Amino acid sequence: MVLTIMDGTGNDTPAIGIDLGTTYSCVAVWKHGHIQIIPNDQGNRTTPSCVAFVNGERLIGDGAKNQVAMNPANTIFDAKRLIGRRFSDSKVQDDMKLWPFRVIQGPSDTPKIVVSYRGEEKEFLAEEISSMILGKMKDTAQTYLGKIVEKAVITVPAYFNDSQRQATKDAGAIAGLNVMRIINEPTAAAIAYGLDNKSDITSKINVLVFDLGGGTFDVSLLTMAEGGGTLEVKAVAGDTHLGGEDFDSRMVDQCAQEFKRRWNKDLTGNKRALGRLKCACEKAKRILSCDILTSIEIDGLHEGIDFSMKFSRAKFEELNIGYFVKCIETLEACLNDAKMDKSCVNQVILVGGSTRIPKVQCMLQEFFERKELCKSVNPDEAVAYGAAVMAAKLSGNTDKCFQDLLLLDVTPLSLGIEVKGEVFDVLIPRNTPIPTKKSKFHTTCYDNQSEVCIKVYQGERARSVDNHLLGMFTLSGIPLARKCVPQINDCFEMDANGILTVTSEIVSTGATEKLTITNQNGRLSTDEIEKMVKDADKYKQDDQEYKKKAIAFNALEDCLYNMKHKMKNIENGERLLKMEHVVADTTKWLQQNQAASADELQRMREYIESICM
DSSP: OOOOOBOSSSOBOOEEEEEOOSSEEEEEEEETTEEEEOOOTTSOSSEEOOEEEETTEEEETHHHHHTTTTOGGGEEOOGGGTTTOOTTOHHHHHHHTTOSSEEEEOGGGOEEEEEEETTEEEEEEHHHHHHHHHHHHHHHHHHHHTSOOOEEEEEEOTTOOHHHHHHHHHHHHHTTOEEEEEEEHHHHHHHHHHHHTGGGOOSOEEEEEEEEOSSOEEEEEEEEOGGGOEEEEEEEEEETTOSHHHHHHHHHHHHHHHHHHHHOOOOTTOHHHHHHHHHHHHHHHHHTTTOSEEEEEEEEEETTEEEEEEEEHHHHHHHHHHHHHHHHHHHHHHHHHHTOOGGGOOEEEEESGGGGOHHHHHHHHHHTTTOOOBOOSOTTTHHHHHHHHHHHHHTTOOOHHHHTOEEEEEESSOEEEEETTTEEEEEEOTTEEESEEEEEEEOOSSTTOOEEEEEEEESSOSBGGGSEEEEEEEEEOOOOOSTTOSOEEEEEEEOTTOOEEEEEEETTTOOEEEEEEOTTTTOOOHHHHHHHHHHHHHTHHHHHHHHHHHHHHHHHHHHHHHHHHHHTTSOSSHHHHHHHHHHHHHHHHHHHOTTOOHHHHHHHHHHHHHHHO
């Protein structure tokens, strides 16, 4: 995406938009009043995200992909599935069983890719491999423009966590790019749609971007204002480990099983054979998007045996139906998060090469009750197109196309503090548009409490300690008083860059304490962020029960506290004696029944209230 700006010295500064994909990447630029997708040196508008090391030579893009079957151990692909992840990540471990190249554990549990290069073993981080691909896209743009390119907007899956985003930004820096911004792929595609359809968008519309690519899957629900200039993200959902590569793997497994059935030979240990089979399956998958039957044929696949197998579209769909169903379930989750009925979605935009699969389109149409799917944007190029628009905007382009462009993103996980009983009290819910500012009043838990510890968490669980601790600080100088009397105003403010500032104020004195949490301070690994979301679904019922119990427990404790305070104003007599016994018995019961249910706690509270009131 290019924008050319005169800096007053006669130099111009182009800025490009790059879609760094799992399987293919694309680069675009603003030139001559419109976005242009830049073809590579082979004349192709997309470039394989592939790097190979051959006889002392490094190949990137088409050259690398073309020789993968002959040199599988030194041809790297799927680097996007490693970036920002830990070596111990279960998904990395699963992928390693399928990759022909070697991945080892590096310092701090980082995965490192091992290849043979110029007679030596070389180790590369995923960021380094990604930087090579970004460097290729940069070179492609520079050749096309005839100018040095230094600035870029790079896209990532909407569900990438901060570690993955920062690693992608680092890859850009390694490639010699000033990464002006990292933006979400579905948002970039929505920008492309909005720019191409400005005149047709005459009122506010709801747009759902269904982005199923080679390695990742995203759903984003956005509201687009009249003219398409303002895009407000309402909710995001997705899977950073679901895409065309997984569909290919299912086909490879099926072919390997068939090979073993026919000849009783296991080819899974033959990396070269698997590499050739993977290439053949990918081609067959593409054909099956147009035809209902194709053939996979490979000469001398394993131990000199030729392999030939018919593959039907029905078989492909049967193998991958679980993945397709998961896509629809994720789509439903996105709509639920946005509290929007599917009938309110005005446009469904298809992005990513895997959306060409007929079964995916059919299931989408059935879900939206035969709504026509939007295919006006190129699924392979829309993301780079939108990134280029944003790059031009950020570079200061004054073209009227960009004057009204405004993006309002969301925070992917809830933010809040710990309150009594280790309850997670949410101030900024998941999928809240940012920038945002939310406040809530809290109070003390004990009589004459002069300070409180403010613990800031991020996550979706009801119990604070089950979430990710971002930071903590102490607010001191609270005037001595009975518990629940002092008022503390906790304010969460998150800016457009995702930086969170937490301020706590003692209302009666105006004294404050502040904590600023940057993304880097509170970084989550892929395992942690995915586990939070999955646990939130898996243990949703448990969480609700825990919160209900915590509320009932606190209510009973408060009831006992109020009874004790009330007894101070009652003269000696039968009523006072009765209240003392009830309070003492209930306190003892509470100590001995920590595992009591919410209903039991509530009944106990109602009982002592009936006795003592």
